[in-house]
Amino acid sequence: DADVTQTPRNRITKTGKRIMLECSQTKGHDRMYWYRQDPGLGLRLIYYSFDVKDINKGEISDGYSVSRQAQAKFSLSLESAIPNQTALYFCATSETGAKNIQYFGAGTRLSVL
Amino acid sequence: KNQVEQSPQSLIILEGKNCTLQCNYTVSPFSNLRWYKQDTGRGPVSLTIMTFSENTKSNGRYTATLDADTKQSSLHITASQLSDSASYICVVRDSNYQLIWGAGTKLIIKP
Numbered sequence: 521d522a523d524v525t526q527t528p529r530n531r532i533t534k535t536g537k538r539i540m541l542e543c544s545q546t547k548g549h550d551r552m553y554w555y556r557q558d559p560g561l562g563l564r565l566i567y568y569s570f571d572v573k574d575i576n577k578g579e580i581s582d583g584y585s586v587s588r589q590a591q592a593k594f595s596l597s598l599e600s601a602i603p604n605q606t607a608l609y610f611c612a613t614s615e616t617g618a619k620n621i622q623y624f625g626a627g628t629r630l631s632v633l
Numbered sequence: 634k635n636q637v638e639q640s641p642q643s644l645i646i647l648e649g650k651n652c653t654l655q656c657n658y659t660v661s662p663f664s665n666l667r668w669y670k671q672d673t674g675r676g677p678v679s680l681t682i683m684t685f686s687e688n689t690k691s692n693g694r695y696t697a698t699l700d701a702d703t704k705q706s707s708l709h710i711t712a713s714q715l716s717d718s719a720s721y722i723c724v725v726r727d728s729n730y731q732l733i734w735g736a737g738t739k740l741i742i743k744p
Binding site for chain 2: 524560561562563564565610612619621622623624625626627
């Protein structure tokens with residue numbers, strides 16, 4: 521089984537709909553992250569959480585919200601999806617420490633029509 | 634503005650050949666520099682991490698170099714295999730522990 525699992529893998533939705541992307545991990549890491557990836561651009565950080573009670577906005581948090589339900593679960597919500605939120609979304613986890621290698625899920629491909 | 638730029642955008646080489654991918658960054662000061670491999674349809678996987686005091690690091694057929702003075706890094710792949718076909722992403726961690734991601738180089742290995 522994958523250490524970092526994202527569901528769903530693919531989702532097509534309509535403008536204005538509420539969408540939730542889920543992430544769970546079995547690595548036992550405290551830190552979790554949500555990124556989006558667009559063609560020709562580097563990954564951009566949406567939100568990150570250093571533990572269950574610590575949630576922080578990233579570079580592009582507008583239009584998104586998150587919930588850290590447990591150490592192992594971190595979900596991303598789009599309250600009212602819009603077409604420019606069409607992208608590939610990745611969840612990642614890491615240990616604490618200077619090198620904190622990030623471990624990624626397989627991604628969720630979201631299309632907003 | 635902190636930036637990470639990679640070249641070339643894409644590269645096609647024959648199986649068995651070597652190649653070198655480039656990364657230039659403007660992040661200063663920086664904490665460390667990473668190379669990730671991203672297979673199509675998958676999340677990125679870490680290949681190497683180097684601090685400013687390290688100028689080379691190897692992981693099998695992958696060798697990363699770092700010149701902190703010129704703010705350049707390269708990833709050299711030796712004796713390429715079909716499984717090396719992927720995007721390779723350079724990532725720099727700044728002094729505030731934020732990661733700045735490059736757009737990646739798409740590498741295609743042809744038999």
